[in-house]
Amino acid sequence: MANVPADLLYTADHEYVKSTDDSNVVQIGITDYAQDQLGDVVFVELPKKGAQFGAHDVFGTIEAVKAVSELFCPLAGEVVDVNSRLDGEPALVNSDPYGSGWMIKLRVKGEKSGLLSADDYKKQIG
Numbered sequence: 001m002a003n004v005p006a007d008l009l010y011t012a013d014h015e016y017v018k019s020t021d022d023s024n025v026v027q028i029g030i031t032d033y034a035q036d037q038l039g040d041v042v043f044v045e046l047p048k049k050g051a052q053f054g055a056h057d058v059f060g061t062i063e064a065v066k067a068v069s070e071l072f073c074p075l076a077g078e079v080v081d082v083n084s085r086l087d088g089e090p091a092l093v094n095s096d097p098y099g100s101g102w103m104i105k106l107r108v109k110g111e112k113s114g115l116l117s118a119d120d121y122k123k124q125i126g
Helices: 032-038 118-125
Strands: 015-019 025-030 041-045 058-064 068-072 077-082 104-108
Touching: 025 032
Parallel strands: none
Antiparallel strands: 015 025, 025 104, 041 058, 058 068, 077 104
C-alpha cells in the first residue's frame, strides 16, 4: 500500500504539495504511489529557478524504465528552488519521494485550491 502522509496535499495527477517554513512557498514532488507505478526512475528534467507556471502547467518530465511522464504543477507560481541532487541521483524519487526526492519549491501566486486531502487521494488510488 502506498505511503500517503496525512500532512500533505495531493493532485489527481499524483503530485504532492508540502508546506515549508515560508507560508508562501511549497515543496512539490510526485507521490509514493506515482513512483511505484513508474518503476525505477532514471532521469528527471526540471525547470530553472525563476520559471513561472500556471496551475496544471507541465513543469518537467520524469523518465523511468517503463515510461516517460509529464510533471504537472499543482499551483500557479514561480520556481524558487530546484532539487539539483536529482541530476545525479534520480533514484531518490523512488527511495524517498517525500524527503530527498522532492523536485521543486514554488512561491505560490493566488489560491492554494483544487488540491486533495490525504483521505481523498487514498480514495482515488484505491
